[in-house]
Amino acid sequence: MSFAAKACTLFATSVCAVVLSSTAAYGAIGDQDNKPPSSTPSGGVSGSTLNAKATATQIKVTPVSGGASGTSPKPLAPVDPNWKPPACWYEPVATPQALKAAVGRLKKNPDSDLVPVTPTLSWGEDLMVDHYEKGKAENGSGDGYDNYNLGKDGMFWRGVINQDRANDPESYDCEDTLFWQNARTLPANKHAPTPEVLAAYAYDKIKVPETEIEVKPATEATVNLPSWVWLDKGTFKPVKVRAELAAAGVWAETTAKPVALHLDPGTDDAETSPASGDCTINDDGSIGTPYTKGEAGSTPPCGITYLRATAGKPYRLSASITWQISWQGSGGAAGDLPDGTFETTQDMNVQEIQSVNR
Numbered sequence: 001m002s003f004a005a006k007a008c009t010l011f012a013t014s015v016c017a018v019v020l021s022s023t024a025a026y027g028a029i030g031d032q033d034n035k036p037p038s039s040t041p042s043g044g045v046s047g048s049t050l051n052a053k054a055t056a057t058q059i060k061v062t063p064v065s066g067g068a069s070g071t072s073p074k075p076l077a078p079v080d081p082n083w084k085p086p087a088c089w090y091e092p093v094a095t096p097q098a099l100k101a102a103v104g105r106l107k108k109n110p111d112s113d114l115v116p117v118t119p120t121l122s123w124g125e126d127l128m129v130d131h132y133e134k135g136k137a138e139n140g141s142g143d144g145y146d147n148y149n150l151g152k153d154g155m156f157w158r159g160v161i162n163q164d165r166a167n168d169p170e171s172y173d174c175e176d177t178l179f180w181q182n183a184r185t186l187p188a189n190k191h192a193p194t195p196e197v198l199a200a201y202a203y204d205k206i207k208v209p210e211t212e213i214e215v216k217p218a219t220e221a222t223v224n225l226p227s228w229v230w231l232d233k234g235t236f237k238p239v240k241v242r243a244e245l246a247a248a249g250v251w252a253e254t255t256a257k258p259v260a261l262h263l264d265p266g267t268d269d270a271e272t273s274p275a276s277g278d279c280t281i282n283d284d285g286s287i288g289t290p291y292t293k294g295e296a297g298s299t300p301p302c303g304i305t306y307l308r309a310t311a312g313k314p315y316r317l318s319a320s321i322t323w324q325i326s327w328q329g330s331g332g333a334a335g336d337l338p339d340g341t342f343e344t345t346q347d348m349n350v351q352e353i354q355s356v357n358r
Contacts, residue, residue: 016239050094050102050156052118061205064253067238075204076323076340083338085200087165088119088174089193089262089315092155092181092247099178100148103128107131118180119159120169132178137216148162154182155247159191162181164204166186184249191345193245195329199252202243203325206256209235211344213261213319216291218350221306226273227348229263229299229319236321237285252329256340260289260322261302264349265317269308273300281321314347317352 049058058155067295078084082208094102105112114122123131130136135144149156159174174191188194221227236258263272263278279287279302288302306315320343328334 008085008158008240042130046302050098050158051113051116052093053158054116054161054254057160057162057192058247059201059243061202061241061243063240066237074342076206076208076325076342078203078338078340079322080338084165084168084170085169085203086162086191086197087170088159088172089191089197089201090157090174090176090187090189091160091193091245093158093178094156096148096150096152096156099132100150103132103148108315109126117158118175119161120175121177124277132188138177142179148344149180151248152180152182154180154185157181157187162201185249186248186320193248193250195250195252195327195331195333196335198243198245199248199254199327199329199335200337202241202252202254202327203340205243206239206241206254206323208239208256208258208321208323208342211261211319211321213287213346214290215317215346215348216294220351221304222351223306223309225297226300226303226305228288228291229261229279229302229304230300231261231286231291232290233282233284233286235285236281236287240321241335249252250330252327254325254327256323256325258285258321259324259339262320262322262341263302263304264320265304265306265319266345267306267308269306270315271305271307273303273305304348309350309352314349315347317348318343318345320344 017136022269049056099115102115103125106115106128110125112122115128117118127138131138131141131144132148133145135146137144142174156178157180158178159176161171161174165171176189178185181187186194212231213223214232216228238255238257240253240255242251242253258281260281263277263279265272281287304317320341323340323342325337325340326335327337
C-alpha cells in the first residue's frame with residue numbers, strides 16, 4: 001500500500017477502504033503440540049484491545065532458560081544484513097460481543113472514538129453498522145457480516161505494526177480491513193502470526209550475556225609476546241525465549257546458542273591465535289584457556305600478539321560472540337534464523353619491552 005493511501009484521514013471515509021483478506025483456514029492450531037500454549041483461544045479479547053494503538057501487540061515474550069545472565073543492553077546483530085524481524089502481522093482483536101459493544105458506543109455518542117479497522121484507518125457509525133451489522137460490502141472491503149457474527153465461533157482480526165519497524169514501508173502491508181477468522185485457524189495470508197513469525201519477532205528480544213573477555217595482561221600488552229584471551233566456563237550458555245500469541249493459540253521458542261568468539265586486534269600490526277581470529281566455545285561454555293605463570297612465550301589457544309607498540313593512542317580490541325539461532329513452535333514447526341553477533345570493545349596499550357616477567 002502506498003504512503004499516499006496510508007496518509008488518508010482516520011475519520012470514516014470510503015476512499016481508504018482496502019480489500020479483506022481471505023478467511024480460509026491456514027491450518028489447525030496446536031493439535032499436535034507437545035508443549036501447548038499457556039492458554040487456549042477464547043472470547044476474552046476485549047474492546048480495549050480493539051481500540052489499542054497500531055503497535056500494541058498481544059504477543060508475550062518471556063525468558064525460558066539462560067535469561068539470568070542475559071543482560072546485554074542491545075539486541076543481537078544478524079549476520080545477514082538483509083534479514084529483519086516481521087514489520088507487521090495480523091492478530092485477533094475483538095469478539096463479536098466486543099465489536100457490537102464498540103459500535104453501540106458510537107450509536108449512543110457519535111462523537112466518541114471511531115473504530116480502528118486497520119492500523120491506520122478508523123470507521124464511524126454508518127460504515128460500521130452497514131458492514132458489520134447489516135452485512136453490506138463497503139468499497140472493496142469484501143462481504144459484510146450479519147449482526148457482528150454473534151453466535152459464531154471465532155474472532156475479528158486486524159493488522160499490528162512492529163514498533164521497532166514503525167517507520168519501515170513494509171509496516172504498511174497489513175492493511176486488510178477488520179475481518180472474521182474462525183476459531184483455531186490462522187488467516188491464509190503471508191502476514192498471519194505463524195510460529196515462524198513469532199520466532200522472528202522474538203529474535204531481537206533475546207538478551208545475551210555481555211562479552212567480557214579476560215586478557216592477560218589486562219590492559220597493556222608487550223610487543224611480540226602473546227596476550228592470552230579466555231572466558232570462564234559456564235559464562236556462555238544457550239538463551240531461550242518464548243513468544244506466544246495466546247488468543248490465536250500460537251507459540252514459538254527461539255534459542256540462541258553461542259558457537260564462536262571472534263577477535264579483532266584493532267590494528268593490522270597484530271596476529272591472532274587461531275589465525276582466523278575465531279576461538280571456538282567449549283562444551284562447558286568456556287573459551288580459550290586461562291593464562292598461567294610461565295606460559296608467557298607459549299602460543300595460546302585463543303589470543304593476540306601485537307607486533308607494534310601503541311603511540312599514545314591504544315588499539316581497540318573487539319570481541320564478538322556468534323550466536324546460532326534456531327526455533328521450534330506450535331504444530332511441530334521448527335527452523336533456523338540467521339546467526340547473530342554481540343560485540344564489545346576495550347582499549348589495549350602495547351609496550352616495546354621485548355621480555356617481561358609475568
